[in-house]
Amino acid sequence: MALKGTIKDFGVADIFQLISQQGKTGVLVFSNDVDEVRVYFRDGSVVRASNTLRTAQMLIGSMMVRANEVSEEQLQEALREQQRTLRRLGAVLVELGYATPPTIKDFATLQMTETIYQLFEWTVGTYEFESVDVEPSPEGVEPIRAETIVMNG
Secondary structure (H helix, E strand, C coil), X not given: CCEEEECCCCCHHHHHHHHHHHCCCEEEEEECCCCEEEEEEECCEEEEEEECCCCXXXXXXXXXXXCCXXXXXXXXXXXXXXXXXXXXXXXXXXHCCCCCHHHHHHHHHHHHHHHHHHHCCCXXXXXXXXXXXXCCCCCCCCCEEHHHHHHHC
């Protein structure tokens, strides 16, 4: 399925609904002059999202510190271990005993949805969907139906 255009022509909600209704698997890339956001779909549900300009406050570690789930010192220790081992921060936090897998999953879900919700504020930009195999989230985030995201967005 070739899906490509501008946000002025079709809004973010319309694009999400079309991909969901068609049950598509692939990557939807939104770009504007400032950022690029990638939303990964499996069978019409969102499983991951990332952007090139993720602010410090949107990083999982920072989110967990603000929520008092980990201390700043624990986060810094985990970041040093992450840099040394090149493993995902969530796995390091679990290994060090600072977080549980369900907590990491919850924060990864929050990070993903907040990244996507920011798209609903975009008024200019382009989008392109590419049908490719998409792996599930490494943090175990449950797929979220695009309709649910659109309603909450």
